[in-house]
């Protein structure tokens with residue numbers, strides 16, 4: 001291939017990214033893909049030979065490395081090996097998958113559940129197999145990319161409403177043809193902003209306009225609700241969403257995704273969704289780890305209380321120091337910086353003081369809204385959080401963000 005042919009679309013795309021990366025590397029502002037070489041307790045990691053406080057983790061309840069979960073994974077390897085015999089419908093299904101799916105269904109108060117090998121594949125496959133041409137899918141503008149991709153792949157007409165704006169959602173629903181099939185999909189907690197969807201109003205509107213409702217609980221499972229069961233428990237509205245999606249890669253320290261719902265829906269997905277039929281089953285260690293993690297959440301309720309206390313300390317502390325944190329009320333705390341360069345500069349200062357945070361810049365977020373996407377977990381201690389906030393404050397002042 002001739003890499004000097006600037007007319008070529010592929011060359012153009014590769015060059016645009018390569019040039020941006022080379023520039024960031026040259027000026028010492030490239031922070032992505034740094035390998036963690038050791039987990040040191042739930043809240044610290046070794047990166048580039050340095051012991052750092054981790055404020056970029058999805059392991060919200062601090063379950064990564066939990067002895068019970070590690071043991072379940074190791075026992076599963078001893079019993080089944082490291083892989084499966086292929087796809088679920090043929091020889092890939094293990095009793096471990098069944099157990100995990102029963103655990104998820106029970107945890108979510110659903111009739112049944114089905115698992116996939118990633119959250120991304122779950123959204124892609126479930127949405128595109130449920131809906132097709134002739135249907136309508138209506139999404140919050142800040143929904144995760146895996147939902148967007150699933151919607152595009154489905155062939156259904158794809159509509160978006162302003163972020164968490166229920167009047168805008170209603171105006172879209174109102175204008176759809178009577179009797180048409182509609183699916184409303186939203187994140188429960190938004191992955192870049194940390195705010196919670198107005199679930200009661202979404203449920204009301206979905207019922208009023210006879211739309212199916214799907215909720216993505218990637219960042220609310222284990223986080224929201226007294227016992228961590230998610231957004232329905234948080235609002236005391238158990239059993240109201242039609243399709244409950246979640247991941248096994250965040251609070252649940254494994255990998256994979258699930259859909260929970262009515263038995264018929266799960267039977268359908270287990271026989272008609274392509275990621276289930278055409279992609280190998282979840283490995284035994286990951287299925288066993290995920291299964292055990294749900295049990296640990298119920299056995300160790302202090303983790304949710306500690307996460308809530310740490311979240312409060314972090315949001316209040318960052319706001320008191322003068323930063324804008326948008327509308328977050330969860331452990332995902334956007335620390336707004338303005339332009340991309342400021343977000344990179346704040347990251348560099350923080351990492352130089354052993355606070356591992358990462359920047360999220362455009363196009364992942366709108367230009368001018370570059371930020372640190374900082375997170376706290378149940379594994380942090382109050383004095384560690386105070387130290388991280390002081391580092392961010394000093395850096396923010398130096399760069400002129402606050």
Ligand SMILES: Cc1ncc(COP(=O)(O)O)c(C=O)c1O
Pocket residue numbers: 118119120121123144146187191216218219247248249255256257
């Ligand atoms: C809201 C949301 N849905 C789905 C996914 C995809 O999950 P996974 O990383 O398990 O593939 C993510 C991942 O970040 C997410 O934030």
